[in-house]
Amino acid sequence: IKCCLQVMRAEAAPNLHLREMNGHLDVEGFPAQLITEGLPCAYDSAYCGVSSFGFGGTNAHSMSYGKNNVTSRGIANRGSGFYRSKLLGKITNAPPADLMMHTDDPEDWETNGMPLAEDTAGKVFQVEVTSGGKAIWREVVYPPPA
Incomplete structure (x- = not known):
């Protein structure tokens, strides 16, 4: 649901409960942004992916793509x-x-x-x-x- 909402708004949602970075994690060069507040995309469309790693070894990955059709930056502005x-x-x-x-x-x-x-x-x-x-x-x- 979070992925679909993010692409509908072309905005990355913040990570829940992330207030400060753990100093023990080495994220230098890690290809992701860990954000604490909403981050608008540079374009009027976005894609988002989510992975799920099951206890029994079942893994899944889902990708969503869409245009901004909700916020004032998208079609709602019209x-x-x-x-x-x-x-x-x-x-x-x-x-x-x-x-x-x-x-x-x-x-x-x-x-x-x-x-x-x-x-x-x-x-x-x-x-x-x-x-x-x-x-x-x-x-x-x-x-x-x-």
Whole structure:
């Protein structure tokens, strides 16, 4: 659990109850950091490993890797509405929908925006905004309730 939490935050957790180093341990050149407080990683992703040495000789090692998706240094910094605001910005900055009025009958009109004949209450649409700013509307059809 500790490894997963560390990679989710891209931060090394302190060693429990480590207040001072034991003077009898020779850690010079040992490839690890023994930390007493949280240590943020230099990047927005991290990996962590944990080993378990069983009494009966069963040994195990687990590695975890992940991106920071919890702390203010990661995706949480963008806020819960980050992606919604990006989509809204794309739609707002998109050119207006073209409306082609071939006849005087609105049923015959064509648009590259929301389908005119489909704007009834209760319908759900999926909107895809291309890199050029064009909005493509697709009706989402749910299966009938069983």
